[in-house]
Amino acid sequence: MRLVELIRLALARLAVSRLRAALTMLGIIIGVASVIALVAVGQGATSGITSQLEALGTNLLTINPGATTTGLVRGAAGSATTLTTDDAAAIGQLEGVAALAPEARTQQVVVAGSQNTTTQIVGTTADYAHVRNFDLWQGSFLTSAAVQAGLRVAVLGATTADDLGLGASAVGSTISIDGLPFTVVGILQPKGGVGFVSQDDQILVPIATVEKYFTGSDSVRTIDVSVASADQMTDVTNAITAELRTRHELAAADADDFSITNQAQLLSTVGNVTAILTALLAGIASISLVVGGIGIMNIMLVSVRERTREIGIRKAIGARSSDILLQFLVEAMTLSIIGGLVGTALGILVSAGIDAVAGWPLVINPTTLVLAVGFSGAVGIIFGVWPARQAAVLDPIAALRYE
Amino acid sequence: MTAPARGDEPWYGAGRDLAPAVPIVEINRASRVYRMGEVEVPALVEADLRVEEGEFVAVVGPSGSGKSTLMNLIGCLDRPTSGEVRLGGTSVADLDDDGLARVRSRFVGFIFQAYNLLPRTTALENVAAPLLYQGIGRGERLARARATLERLGLGDRVGHQPSELSGGQQQRVAVARALVTDPPLILADEPTGNLDSHSGAEVMALLRELHRSGRTIVLITHDADVATTATRQVHIRDGRLVA
Ligand SMILES: Nc1ncnc2c1ncn2[C@@H]1O[C@H](COP(=O)(O)OP(=O)(O)OP(=O)(O)O)[C@@H](O)[C@H]1O
Ligand SMILES: [Mg+2]
Numbered sequence: 001m002r003l004v005e006l007i008r009l010a011l012a013r014l015a016v017s018r019l020r021a022a023l024t025m026l027g028i029i030i031g032v033a034s035v036i037a038l039v040a041v042g043q044g045a046t047s048g049i050t051s052q053l054e055a056l057g058t059n060l061l062t063i064n065p066g067a068t069t070t071g072l073v074r075g076a077a078g079s080a081t082t083l084t085t086d087d088a089a090a091i092g093q094l095e096g097v098a099a100l101a102p103e104a105r106t107q108q109v110v111v112a113g114s115q116n117t118t119t120q121i122v123g124t125t126a127d128y129a130h131v132r133n134f135d136l137w138q139g140s141f142l143t144s145a146a147v148q149a150g151l152r153v154a155v156l157g158a159t160t161a162d163d164l165g166l167g168a169s170a171v172g173s174t175i176s177i178d179g180l181p182f183t184v185v186g187i188l189q190p191k192g193g194v195g196f197v198s199q200d201d202q203i204l205v206p207i208a209t210v211e212k213y214f215t216g217s218d219s220v221r222t223i224d225v226s227v228a229s230a231d232q233m234t235d236v237t238n239a240i241t242a243e244l245r246t247r248h249e250l251a252a253a254d255a256d257d258f259s260i261t262n263q264a265q266l267l268s269t270v271g272n273v274t275a276i277l278t279a280l281l282a283g284i285a286s287i288s289l290v291v292g293g294i295g296i297m298n299i300m301l302v303s304v305r306e307r308t309r310e311i312g313i314r315k316a317i318g319a320r321s322s323d324i325l326l327q328f329l330v331e332a333m334t335l336s337i338i339g340g341l342v343g344t345a346l347g348i349l350v351s352a353g354i355d356a357v358a359g360w361p362l363v364i365n366p367t368t369l370v371l372a373v374g375f376s377g378a379v380g381i382i383f384g385v386w387p388a389r390q391a392a393v394l395d396p397i398a399a400l401r402y403e
Numbered sequence: 404m405t406a407p408a409r410g411d412e413p414w415y416g417a418g419r420d421l422a423p424a425v426p427i428v429e430i431n432r433a434s435r436v437y438r439m440g441e442v443e444v445p446a447l448v449e450a451d452l453r454v455e456e457g458e459f460v461a462v463v464g465p466s467g468s469g470k471s472t473l474m475n476l477i478g479c480l481d482r483p484t485s486g487e488v489r490l491g492g493t494s495v496a497d498l499d500d501d502g503l504a505r506v507r508s509r510f511v512g513f514i515f516q517a518y519n520l521l522p523r524t525t526a527l528e529n530v531a532a533p534l535l536y537q538g539i540g541r542g543e544r545l546a547r548a549r550a551t552l553e554r555l556g557l558g559d560r561v562g563h564q565p566s567e568l569s570g571g572q573q574q575r576v577a578v579a580r581a582l583v584t585d586p587p588l589i590l591a592d593e594p595t596g597n598l599d600s601h602s603g604a605e606v607m608a609l610l611r612e613l614h615r616s617g618r619t620i621v622l623i624t625h626d627a628d629v630a631t632t633a634t635r636q637v638h639i640r641d642g643r644l645v646a
Binding site: 005012016310312313314315316317318319321322323396397400 | 541
């Protein structure tokens with residue numbers, strides 16, 4: 001029998017019991033839609049996060065203290081306080097270092113008029129805006145003079161300014177950080193978050209100010225280094241390593257008491273992590289495809305039983321067992337493939353919605369679509385073949401007698 | 404996925420050209436024993452029967468005598484436990500299950516007591532269904548089905564489903580379905596069993612007409628009156644054919 005005839009039979013049958021067909025497809029629809037949505041959102045998130053990371057700054061090296069491996073135990077990055085402002089100054093002298101921004105952080109209560117909030121106070125240098133690709137919205141950035149002198153001046157992140165109810169006119173006004181008056185010199189443009197950390201909820205002040213008024217320590221949390229050109233990344237990394245080992249008086253056998261992260265490495269790590277997460281979620285979602293397949297098998301078995309007489313009639317008027325087998329198999333596949341197509345459409349809609357809310361690009365991989373529809377077809381075959389066989393092997397006389 | 408075309412030359416063709424030398428149905432000492440656990444039920448015992456082309460034979464017997472069992476053997480819905488069934492000169496024993504399906508498709512047209520139309524399917528699609536299994540395209544299928552229904556006076560009922568037809572109309576649709584493939588042999592098992600006397604007479608008149616136009620018919624009935632329509636009667640009692 002030709003495939004078109006089989007499909008026509010299947011569609012005619014599904015038209016007779018539309019509600020049942022729709023409910024049977026639901027499992028496949030949900031399964032395919034969730035696989036497609038999860039993969040698409042995963043890929044959208046990857047490309048969104050990647051472009052945000054790229055926005056952090058190009059040719060960026062990040063130096064963190066104390067991520068050492070002692071035996072098998074790796075200390076948390078930043079748990080030690082081995083980097084100092086003097087280290088930063090020394091690194092600034094190295095060949096190939098275009099700009100440098102150390103960070104010292106402290107959490108403080110900030111008050112502006114009647115508004116208050118608790119936020120990160122980031123002590124840094126004038127190069128910070130350049131190294132981290134921040135643009136100013138109002139006013140000016142920290143000047144080298146202010147940084148040198150450790151003045152009480154502050155540049156507000158966009159979210160922080162919002163939280164404090166400060167607009168463009170706030171430049172020049174005074175806010176209080178931990179009870180001390182600071183002059184607002186500028187407000188940054190919003191940048192969006194990397195992962196769950198907002199770069200817009202912070203206040204930038206000269207690094208010496210943080211030491212002088214808040215922490216009393218010259219240790220820094222992070223040193224961001226902008227390398228002059230991409231092909232100097234390795235050289236500069238090696239130079240920084242050598243410089244810091246000398247300054248920290250480490251013996252040849254000692255491990256580094258700092259770590260240097262390359263932006264490119266970070267990007268590929270993020271890519272790997274999201275790919276693994278996506279595969280994991282898609283794997284979980286595909287379980288619902290299997291459940292959907294079992295639903296199809298269940299309905300097909302019921303259908304074979306209900307239509308025993310029809311099968312007997314068809315055999316009496318000349319159908320071979322293989323004709324019956326194909327009829328029921330194509331029926332199961334029609335259910336699962338239509339379910340797959342509807343699920344694909346739904347999955348694309350859902351991922352478009354999620355990506356729109358999250359601000360990620362909609363990434364639909366054609367191979368995912370082909371796989372999803374192919375997989376649902378396969379589910380139809382796998383779970384349809386047994387019921388179809390039950391139908392095909394029915395004895396025509398017994399089937400004709402069946403009430 | 405296209406099934407291999409069922410060849411155009413019928414496998415029984417050689418035999419038919421030589422008719423009446425080769426009978427269209429020939430049953431030699433055929434038995435059918437149903438096994439129900441330990442018990443063996445002999446439904447048909449060493450039956451001998453010859454039906455020549457163009458004959459109208461009635462098989463008459465009381466309920467449970469083995470009439471349907473005999474028809475199932477002739478119609479290739481079943482195989483004998485022992486003995487031989489030959490159709491158009493070919494022994495059924497030589498055919499595999501697909502071969503039997505092919506005989507049902509090309510050689511036999513069935514009419515059942517219970518009509519056995521496909522439910523929720525129009526009269527037209529019901530009559531066209533046997534042609535599907537001959538691999539005939541949809542256009543020709545529907546045209547032939549329509550022509551057959553019109554010939555049986557059902558031209559205005561083509562779009563009706565079985566549930567929208569009277570018993571007599573349903574049985575006439577079933578007759579159309581048996582005729583649409585133009586089979587050499589029509590097998591009718593109690594075709595009037597579910598009908599009132601008027602519709603029953605109509606169906607019998609139809610069978611008589613088919614016989615007049617040269618078709619071979621085997622009619623199964625428990626009704627002696629109905630059997631008189633046939634040109635020859637064969638009696639069956641307790642699974643044994645008696646002349
Ligand atoms: N599948 C079966 N299993 C066991 N016994 C069977 C089976 N089919 C038929 N029989 C038995 O075989 C005998 C003949 O049955 P058959 O159906 O041929 O009778 P029949 O002459 O057609 O009767 P009716 O006029 O009531 O249709 C009966 O005794 C019946 O019980
Ligand atoms: Mg019977």
